[in-house]
Amino acid sequence: MNGKIVGSVIMISALVAGVALYYLQVYGFYQEATSELPEVQLVSLTSNQPETILAERIQAIDADSSPIRFRACFETSSSLAMLTETYVTLEQATPRNAPGWFDCFDAAAIADDMASGRALSFLGQKNVEFGVDRIVAITEDGRGYIWHELNDCGEKAYDGTIVGEECPRRDEN
Template sequence: MTAGKWVVLALVATAIAAGVGLWYAQTQAWYGPVDTPDITFSAPDGTPMERPLLAFEGIDASTSPLRYRACFALDPSEVAPLIEAGMAYDTPEPLVAPGWFECYDAETIALALDRDEATAILGVRNIATGVDRVIALFPDGRGFAWHQLNGTLE
């Protein structure tokens, strides 16, 4: 092989390694499981309302408050009273989760919210500066949570 071919091979190998490293850092490296279920709902006056969860699976990362995602289940009989007592969230925008976190599908959640098949309520206002925890509840007791910018930093 000529020197030019070695240089090209080295550049291609470096680009591939950098691409794999970047993909890994964005989708795998920083995420960790949320071991303790931490789903709380807010009443219109800001009072926290806790409900027992039947199931919970969550991920988070210390690198950004926006990386939180959770899937959980409530007793279906708890959903309607919770929506009634909770604070509606007017602009829910489910954020995409890593592909390996299979219980959470942002597109499906967003579509259900648009079709009024699910209801978005506030979990916690300013869980981090400028970030709210938003919760989408389905009538069958399924729930999904994510963190979303609330516009106070603009």
């Protein structure tokens, strides 16, 4: 009889812990990022600085728990032809999954659009936080998506590799 009680307590504790962990990962840490993204920016080919582009219907989420949890969706009337002549494009970018409830951001569909050439990726901002770049993908029909991705310095810093002189100094806050 005692073994059944102990087993039941362990099973119930595991279930509660699993539900809590799921909730925290999918819902608990995220909040709408309305004040954090007043405009969409891309890095200019000429100035190498972020510049604001036309964007509307911006929706964004973020979490304080990680610098790579940022996701956003928007629409733009700017053409891909104009954007590629004006802003820094990226050869490699990997859309990061968003919580299922943030339904405007489908990482698999964005990746498919990028692989097929229906969407192009741009550098939105270098080192938005140490070792993390803001990536912007825009489709042919003007839908846009933003996420954060580790850059070379970030990957080195977080896997323990020696960072080297080519990386900026990390602010210790």
